[in-house]
Amino acid sequence: MPDSPPLVEFKDVTKRYGPGPLVLDRISLEARTGDFISLIGPSGCGKSTLLRLIAGLSPVTSGSLRLGGPGSGAVAPELGFVFQEPALLPWLTVAKNVELAQRLAGRTAAQRTAAREQALARVGMSEHASYYPRQLSGGQKMRVSIARALTLSPEILLLDEPFGALDEMTRGRLNEELLALRGQQAWTAFFVTHSVAEAVFLSNRIVIMSAHPGRLHTEVPVDLPYPRTAETRLTPVYYELVATVSRLLRSVERAA
Amino acid sequence: MSRRLLKFLLPVVVGVLALLLWYYLHFAIVADNRFLLPRPDEILAAFTEHRTELLQAAANTAKGALWGFGLAVAVSFALALGLSLSPLVRVSFYPYLMILQMTPVIVFAPILVLWVGAGLKSVVVITFLICFFPLVVNTTQGLISTDRTLLELFRLYRASRWRELRLLRVPSALPYFFAGLRIAATLAPIGALVGDYTAGNSGNDGGGLGFLTLIYSSQAKYSALFATAAITCALGFIFVAGVVSLSWLALHRWHDSYERSDL
Numbered sequence: 001m002p003d004s005p006p007l008v009e010f011k012d013v014t015k016r017y018g019p020g021p022l023v024l025d026r027i028s029l030e031a032r033t034g035d036f037i038s039l040i041g042p043s044g045c046g047k048s049t050l051l052r053l054i055a056g057l058s059p060v061t062s063g064s065l066r067l068g069g070p071g072s073g074a075v076a077p078e079l080g081f082v083f084q085e086p087a088l089l090p091w092l093t094v095a096k097n098v099e100l101a102q103r104l105a106g107r108t109a110a111q112r113t114a115a116r117e118q119a120l121a122r123v124g125m126s127e128h129a130s131y132y133p134r135q136l137s138g139g140q141k142m143r144v145s146i147a148r149a150l151t152l153s154p155e156i157l158l159l160d161e162p163f164g165a166l167d168e169m170t171r172g173r174l175n176e177e178l179l180a181l182r183g184q185q186a187w188t189a190f191f192v193t194h195s196v197a198e199a200v201f202l203s204n205r206i207v208i209m210s211a212h213p214g215r216l217h218t219e220v221p222v223d224l225p226y227p228r229t230a231e232t233r234l235t236p237v238y239y240e241l242v243a244t245v246s247r248l249l250r251s252v253e254r255a256a
Numbered sequence: 257m258s259r260r261l262l263k264f265l266l267p268v269v270v271g272v273l274a275l276l277l278w279y280y281l282h283f284a285i286v287a288d289n290r291f292l293l294p295r296p297d298e299i300l301a302a303f304t305e306h307r308t309e310l311l312q313a314a315a316n317t318a319k320g321a322l323w324g325f326g327l328a329v330a331v332s333f334a335l336a337l338g339l340s341l342s343p344l345v346r347v348s349f350y351p352y353l354m355i356l357q358m359t360p361v362i363v364f365a366p367i368l369v370l371w372v373g374a375g376l377k378s379v380v381v382i383t384f385l386i387c388f389f390p391l392v393v394n395t396t397q398g399l400i401s402t403d404r405t406l407l408e409l410f411r412l413y414r415a416s417r418w419r420e421l422r423l424l425r426v427p428s429a430l431p432y433f434f435a436g437l438r439i440a441a442t443l444a445p446i447g448a449l450v451g452d453y454t455a456g457n458s459g460n461d462g463g464g465l466g467f468l469t470l471i472y473s474s475q476a477k478y479s480a481l482f483a484t485a486a487i488t489c490a491l492g493f494i495f496v497a498g499v500v501s502l503s504w505l506a507l508h509r510w511h512d513s514y515e516r517s518d519l
């Protein structure tokens with residue numbers, strides 16, 4: 001659908017925090033429904049800031065950022081945000097944490113229960129519904145955090161290094177689970193990561209950023225068909241893309 | 257000997273040794289002055305003798321302590337909510353709160369009697385003033401220490417300020433609140449006693465433990481005086497135990513200050 005309006009459209013967006021230095025410089029980027037865009041770049045290049053702008057947690061300084069729903073775009077699309085930390089309320093059980101988004105959105109108790117049970121089942125955490133966050137492992141907490149973000153059926157899912165703190169194996173498994181979830185709920189994703197392998201495995205577009213100020217450096221399309229599985233990581237195309245992106249990233253980091 | 261048995265026995269041994277030392281000191285004093293350090297059995301006898309008035313006084317003091325404490329909790333919570341609104345509000349009010357805290361309440365006790373009248377009311381006000389400060393400071397600190405990411409989560413879902421307060425800021429302030437409550441609980445019975453000592457006894461209820469302290473020391477009933485101290489001590493234990501239980505109920509399931517159960 002090349003003619004449909006983009007779901008997220010950055011036009012010459014710049015961002016400063018207060019009187020501080022330029023954090024993002026003339027960002028122009030369009031995301032179409034179904035995109036899985038990974039943002040990768042040196043620390044401090046403004047990846048988190050870019051997500052915060054989309055989420056409306058911080059205003060753009062100049063330029064325009066437009067979020068369109070399907071069709072007219074009059075209604076702001078539903079957003080989900082998965083933070084770097086699981087961001088669970090420690091005094092609530094897993095079940096109540098997953099319900100939180102629904103609760104804040106004013107859904108009825110019946111709706112909440114249904115959405116909660118579905119989301120917990122999807123991330124394989126139904127058995128842990130009555131646990132408190134401190135009783136969970138890092139990977140389990142992240143699953144709960146993702147489940148919460150999915151309960152409102154978001155059109156756009158923003159993920160800020162969600163698996164950064166996890167070991168390689170858990171991260172790999174959660175990557176596969178994340179793609180499986182996307183097969184069930186077709187959200188458009190912005191995914192911040194420092195792992196090239198993760199970016200290649202998940203996305204159809206990888207955006208490499210440079211720092212001081214944050215700019216879009218290069219975009220690399222990932223022509224690997226979905227659904228992707230653990231096998232995908234063994235294909236030559238995958239290897240080559242990892243190598244290409246790593247090289248680009250190194251050149252960006254050397255310039256910084 | 258097993259460690260557990262040792263853990264149980266050692267405090268008992270220390271207690272027995274302390275008692276022996278007490279008796280030794282009592283008998284070491286020249287016979288004429290032995291009344292200055294009554295023996296535990298004399299104290300117990302004094303308690304039995306003055307049982308009725310001691311328990312009545314303890315009840316009066318407990319009442320004053322409870323009212324002052326409760327009032328301090330309620331008012332300090334409301335004030336902490338206000339103070340948590342903005343740093344500007346805090347810098348405007350904190351210096352005066354500090355002044356209030358540094359002011360020795362006892363100095364005002366005599367005039368307090370003129371303002372609100374002697375007896376329970378004065379005791380309540382003095383207890384309130386003593387408990388108030390640690391509660392305000394701790395609760396405010398708790399309310400402004402909310403995790404930033406969690407606040408952003410609430411903003412993302414466009415939660416109202418009321419919901420943010422009720423579902424996020426107040427629960428995450430609870431550990432701080434209970435820390436303040438624990439301090440206040442140790443202060444409340446002492447505050448009530450001091451209040452009662454200086455401004456108690458409205459005349460019809462016989463006053464509280466502070467008033468009895470005055471009476472017994474003027475009558476040189478030192479055994480009874482020690483019994484009064486013991487009762488105040490017990491009252492303090494009950495207060496602290498109450499708060500510790502409440503705190504356990506509210507926090508043990510999720511807060512890190514309570515060991516995750518490895519049973």
Ligand SMILES: Nc1ncnc2c1ncn2[C@@H]1O[C@H](COP(=O)(O)OP(=O)(O)OP(=O)(O)O)[C@@H](O)[C@H]1O
Pocket residue numbers: 017020023042043044045046047048049050
């Ligand atoms: N709330 C804020 N106030 C002021 N400056 C900020 C704020 N948040 C971020 N910045 C600044 O903006 C720049 C970009 O920060 P951002 O967190 O977006 O980087 P990032 O690419 O996500 O880095 P990392 O990979 O380390 O997470 C940094 O220089 C940071 O100091």
Ligand SMILES: [Mg+2]
Pocket residue numbers: 047048049160
């Ligand atoms: Mg970041």
